Amino acid sequence: MILRLSNRACVLSGSARLKSTLSTCFDEMGKAGIILKSASTGIFENLALEDWIHDHVDLQNRSILLLWRNSPVVVIGRHQNPWQECNLPMLRRLGIPLARRRSGGGTVFHDFGNINMTFFTSKKKYDRHRNLKVVTSALKALKPDLDVTATDRFDILLNGHYKISGTAAKLGRTSAYHHCTLLCSVDRSVLSSVLKSNTSEVIRSNATPSVPSPVKNLSDVDPTLDSDTIMEAIASQYNNEFGFDSQVITVDPAHEALMPGIHKMSKDIQMWEWIYGKTPKFSVCASLVVDDVNVKLDMDIKSGIVEQCAVEIPEDWLPPETVNEFTSTLNGSKYCPNEAAVLLAAFVRTRSMSAGVAGKIQRLCEGVLSVM
Numbered sequence: 001m002i003l004r005l006s007n008r009a010c011v012l013s014g015s016a017r018l019k020s021t022l023s024t025c026f027d028e029m030g031k032a033g034i035i036l037k038s039a040s041t042g043i044f045e046n047l048a049l050e051d052w053i054h055d056h057v058d059l060q061n062r063s064i065l066l067l068w069r070n071s072p073v074v075v076i077g078r079h080q081n082p083w084q085e086c087n088l089p090m091l092r093r094l095g096i097p098l099a100r101r102r103s104g105g106g107t108v109f110h111d112f113g114n115i116n117m118t119f120f121t122s123k124k125k126y127d128r129h130r131n132l133k134v135v136t137s138a139l140k141a142l143k144p145d146l147d148v149t150a151t152d153r154f155d156i157l158l159n160g161h162y163k164i165s166g167t168a169a170k171l172g173r174t175s176a177y178h179h180c181t182l183l184c185s186v187d188r189s190v191l192s193s194v195l196k197s198n199t200s201e202v203i204r205s206n207a208t209p210s211v212p213s214p215v216k217n218l219s220d221v222d223p224t225l226d227s228d229t230i231m232e233a234i235a236s237q238y239n240n241e242f243g244f245d246s247q248v249i250t251v252d253p254a255h256e257a258l259m260p261g262i263h264k265m266s267k268d269i270q271m272w273e274w275i276y277g278k279t280p281k282f283s284v285c286a287s288l289v290v291d292d293v294n295v296k297l298d299m300d301i302k303s304g305i306v307e308q309c310a311v312e313i314p315e316d317w318l319p320p321e322t323v324n325e326f327t328s329t330l331n332g333s334k335y336c337p338n339e340a341a342v343l344l345a346a347f348v349r350t351r352s353m354s355a356g357v358a359g360k361i362q363r364l365c366e367g368v369l370s371v372m
């Protein structure tokens with residue numbers, strides 16, 4: 001293990017002793033409290049880093065605070081429906097990824113102006129109130145007049161009204177983590193537009209809904225409150241609150257030798273089957289207008305797969321046999337506009353039909369794709 005000191009930070013690297021993993025490094029350090037900062041700004045690497053620490057580090061006699069930031073991303077909770085929570089066509093247009101985390105709770109937007117903190121402890125020591133106290137005290141240490149308070153649902157509010165932090169948690173058998181956000185200088189117009197679903201009205205589901213709140217950035221009240229200053233203050237307050245004396249150790253989740261298996265963990269949570277496929281069963285009931293004709297579309301989606309699709313269209317507009325063939329093309333496919341577009345294009349290409357019918361099917365496809 002190398003602990004390279006650069007200014008006040010340390011860099012942890014496993015290259016000196018190939019057999020040292022992050023958990024054996026911690027055992028050698030013998031510290032009760034450790035503060036880490038991720039070298040990555042990639043959501044999948046950072047979520048994998050959380051999972052790796054939770055699964056591999058002995059947290060019975062040790063607590064860890066991980067500080068991390070991401071490039072723009074929308075992060076949904078474990079039991080949520082992304083079609084209900086955000087504007088997926090807009091995310092695709094803006095090139096903003098969607099991630100599903102392992103903890104429950106609602107949907108948030110991150111960019112470089114948002115800090116994330118993960119508090120790892122034994123299940124016994126899991127204490128969200130105390131963790132949030134670290135955050136509010138750190139902010140007050142920087143700016144004593146700041147009105148920041150934690151609520152009963154573990155949000156942090158600014159001036160009693162504006163949300164600046166949201167919380168979620170994962171409880172394992174013996175260990176746990178509590179993670180939360182902090183809005184320093186996030187692009188609020190992107191936040192609010194990407195978190196507005198374009199399809200929520202047509203979806204019926206029992207997925208966990210988010211609880212939208214008015215949000216504010218800390219930099220709105222004091223421009224000196226930037227992410228780096230706040231992260232330093234939180235690290236120092238964590239040491240104060242729990243009586244630790246850790247420096248901030250930078251850890252790179254791309255370091256497979258230090259964290260064996262982390263690359264696969266990161267790959268697994270990037271799969272369509274995890275991000276979309278883990279959506280609780282839902283149905284889509286949409287009324288579309290295609291060529292001035294009313295079309296009723298009903299679909300049942302399980303594990304992200306179209307289980308049943310029905311389209312009601314006046315028979316004089318499109319023959320029922322064609323409609324049946326159209327719907328059976330979608331059955332068993334991913335509820336995904338790219339996959340559906342490919343299947344429906346093949347449907348039109350491989351059947352002999354008049355240009356008029358082909359045009360109608362084309363416009364019907366556009367209607368169906370608009371709700372995906």
Ligand SMILES: Nc1ncnc2c1ncn2[C@@H]1O[C@H](COP(=O)(O)OC(=O)CCCC[C@@H]2CCSS2)[C@@H](O)[C@H]1O
Binds near residue numbers: 106109164166215
């Ligand atoms: N970054 C961020 N921080 C605070 N609040 C936010 C943020 N983005 C959106 N929101 C607001 O919170 C609600 C959703 O609130 P809701 O209470 O439903 O969900 C949460 O707070 C979840 C927090 C998850 C924290 C994890 C920590 C590491 S990875 S993500 C949303 O509609 C917005 O109004």
